């Protein structure tokens with residue numbers, strides 16, 4: 385089982401990467417191989433809206449890293465997206481990746497049937513995490529992936545998902561900050577749960593495909 389993580393942060397290896405790594409580590413513990421792509425490292429040109437992809441599963445923009453990303457997306461059993469909240473939305477890097485992936489979706493959903501999940505980190509508490517998470521999950525769903533949430537199937541405990549924040553609270557008229565978005569018990573628990581749920585769904589899907 386392969387899980388591909390994609391980080392849309394403009395700062396590689398920071399808070400969003402830390403959250404992605406928590407989830408990926410849990411899937412590794414359960415036997416998966418993982419890879420984390422940092423979009424900040426890659427050259428992915430802007431979509432030019434030529435609409436070639438309306439007729440064929442192909443993109444007219446060439447000579448950048450999208451072909452390599454496509455290969456890794458197609459190979460993966462699970463795709464885990466991470467983006468920090470920028471203006472209650474995903475980052476420009478993540479949005480650009482989404483736009484460029486249109487050719488994998490529009491004539492035929494080439495990523496359909498995989499497991500998909502998302503994590504996000506913001507500066508503030510209630511800083512737009514929920515909207516950002518839903519944008520990534522909606523994108524994965526449009527691509528035909530099965531969305532995994534962080535619900536614990538035994539206890540039923542459920543949060544909206546893996547949502548980190550740099551702000552941990554408020555004291556004496558001042559915001560209190562944490563050093564890392566991953567330095568939070570709830571984030572750690574939900575990340576591990578998300579990893580477990582991803583692996584369980586992939587196992588379930590591969591069992592189902594063997595039967596058909």
Ligand SMILES: Cc1cc2nc3c(=O)[nH]c(=O)nc-3n(C[C@H](O)[C@H](O)[C@H](O)COP(=O)(O)O)c2cc1C
Pocket residue numbers: 393394395398399400401468469470471472473505506507508509510511512550565
């Ligand atoms: C352009 C920009 C827009 C941002 N917008 C928001 C926002 O709407 N809400 C929020 O809580 N934090 C916002 N932030 C803060 C980031 O979400 C926060 O610093 C996050 O932890 C960065 O993740 P990283 O460490 O992976 O880069 C913004 C930061 C930048 C640079």
